[in-house]
Amino acid sequence: MSEIRSIGGRIGAEYTGADPNALPLDEINAALLKHRVLVFRGAGLDDAGQLRFASRFGALTRAHPTVPSVDGQPDILPVDGEEGIRSNTWHTDVTFVRTPPKLSTLRALVVPPHGGNTLIANSAAAYDDLPDVLRDFADTLWAVHTNDYDYALPRTNRGKAAEYRQVFTSRRYQTAHPVVRVHPETGERGLFIGGFAQRIIGLSGTESRDILRLLQAYVTRPENILRVQWNPGDLVLFDNRITQHYAPDDYGDQPRRLHRVTVAGDVPVGVTGETSYIIEGDEAAHYTDTSSHDTAPEPKPLAPAALN
Numbered sequence: 201m202s203e204i205r206s207i208g209g210r211i212g213a214e215y216t217g218a219d220p221n222a223l224p225l226d227e228i229n230a231a232l233l234k235h236r237v238l239v240f241r242g243a244g245l246d247d248a249g250q251l252r253f254a255s256r257f258g259a260l261t262r263a264h265p266t267v268p269s270v271d272g273q274p275d276i277l278p279v280d281g282e283e284g285i286r287s288n289t290w291h292t293d294v295t296f297v298r299t300p301p302k303l304s305t306l307r308a309l310v311v312p313p314h315g316g317n318t319l320i321a322n323s324a325a326a327y328d329d330l331p332d333v334l335r336d337f338a339d340t341l342w343a344v345h346t347n348d349y350d351y352a353l354p355r356t357n358r359g360k361a362a363e364y365r366q367v368f369t370s371r372r373y374q375t376a377h378p379v380v381r382v383h384p385e386t387g388e389r390g391l392f393i394g395g396f397a398q399r400i401i402g403l404s405g406t407e408s409r410d411i412l413r414l415l416q417a418y419v420t421r422p423e424n425i426l427r428v429q430w431n432p433g434d435l436v437l438f439d440n441r442i443t444q445h446y447a448p449d450d451y452g453d454q455p456r457r458l459h460r461v462t463v464a465g466d467v468p469v470g471v472t473g474e475t476s477y478i479i480e481g482d483e484a485a486h487y488t489d490t491s492s493h494d495t496a497p498e499p500k501p502l503a504p505a506a507l508n
Contacts, residue, residue, distance in 0.1 A: 204231060207239065211322040211443075212426035214239040220253045220435060221245075228437075229257070232303075233386055236439050237320050237426055243435035245307060247273055247459065250435065254305045254461040261301055261462045265294065265484045266347070266371050270459065279306070281316070281449075281456040288449040290321070290420060291395040293440050293462060296347040296373040297484040298476050301440045302465035306458050311430040315451035318428045318436065321444045323390035326418040327380060338415060339389075339471045341379035343397040343408075344479060348372045373481035376401060378470025379415070383442055390442040391415055392468060419444055430458075441465065 202218030213235035220228070220240050232238055245253065247270070254260055263269030263277040270276040294300045306318065330338060379400070381392035393415055399408035418424075428436055438445065440462070468476045 204238075206235065208426040210325045210424055211235065211320065212237045212239065212428075214241060216241050219243070220437075221249060221256075225256050232437060232439055236322050236324075236443050237428075238437045239428055240435040240437070241431065242433050243307070244433050245435055247276060250305060250307050250459060250461050251275060253435070253437075254303070254463055257303050257463045259464045261294075261464050263460075265297060265373065275461055277460040277462075279447075279458040279460055281451065281454075288447055289395040290416065290444045290446045292323075292392065292444050293460075295345045295377060295392070295394060295396045296375055297481070298375050298478050299465050299467055299484070301462035303463040304438055304440050305461045305463075306436045307461075308430040308432050308434045308458055310455045310457040311432055312451040312454035312456050315448065316430060316454070316456045317448060318430070319446045319448065320426045320428065320436075320438055321419050321446075322424045322426075322442070323392065323419050323444055324383070324388045324442050325424045326391050326415075326421070327389050329418050329421065329424075330415075334414075338391065339380050341411070342376050342401040342470070343379050343393060343412070344374055344376055344399050344401060345396040346372070346374045346398055346480075347396065348374075349396075349398055371481065373484070374479040375476055375481070376479055377468050377476045378474065380471055381441065381468045382471060384466055384469070388442065389471065391419055392441075393419070394444045441468075 202215055202223065204213050204215050204218075206212065207214045213231055215223075215238065218240055220243050228238065243249075251260065251273075260275045262274055267277060270278050292300065293304050327335065327338070377392055377397070379391065379393060379397075380389050382389055393412055397412055399405060400411055403411065428434075
């Protein structure tokens with residue numbers, strides 16, 4: 201019989217003895233909206249089972265806009281530390297496109313005997329922690345997210361990491377997103393920033409870095425973070441619309457392999473109802489479910505000077 205219990209004060213719950221594909225979808229979704237992250241211990245899924253589970257929440261994305269998938273599995277991204285894929289920076293998955301994933305699933309295949317955890321942070325709690333003056337300021341801000349920056353460079357395998365970065369940036373994306381995103385299901389507000397957010401529209405690079413660093417410090421407060429210690433066969437589901445995550449590069453040359461499957465998302469909406477828009481790149485239609493674009497309101501364009 202499956203049981204669920206909270207494993208963090210502000211984020212995270214854990215299922216034990218559960219087949220994720222046998223649980224009622226309404227139950228899982230309600231738990232996810234409440235806890236942001238669900239950990240299924242010993243889920244025992246293979247690739248087909250992970251794909252089946254993720255697809256219960258909506259259309260799947262391709263593995264990634266630029267990075268190759270697992271051979272023969274176009275919707276599965278390999279996360280392999282030996283290949284230089286070490287996401288050791290706080291981020292929300294694929295926010296450099298207009299419609300980032302709604303949900304992400306990670307499944308552990310090989311984990312090191314120590315290290316190799318994943319940290320996941322609650323960006324709604326971070327928003328709630330802001331002083332009123334800073335919260336009101338954040339509500340007005342827009343940030344440019346891009347894949348073209350020094351993302352997740354490991355201390356080891358730097359040659360492979362450089363090759364990976366070339367692939368990662370083989371097509372350049374820049375998208376403007378609200379710094380405060382309204383969750384489409386709960387109406388909650390969360391800080392929608394992370395590593396891909398590189399500058400604030402209307403501010404200089406120095407000003408942008410200072411503001412983003414200040415806001416990011418609220419996301420990564422210890423009370424807002426869940427640390428997932430992996431066992432082979434574990435499955436983690438997190439709400440990509442209201443979380444950030446980080447994989448510490450603390451396991452040296454030990455093997456660590458996960459598979460990621462993501463669910464297509466909608467266009468982020470800010471507190472005024474304006475929606476995200478593309479600055480550079482395409483719609484990533486090969487990656488994201490474009491049906492959500494049909495009903496999304498057109499954003500109010502910013503003056504050209506604001507894009508400098």
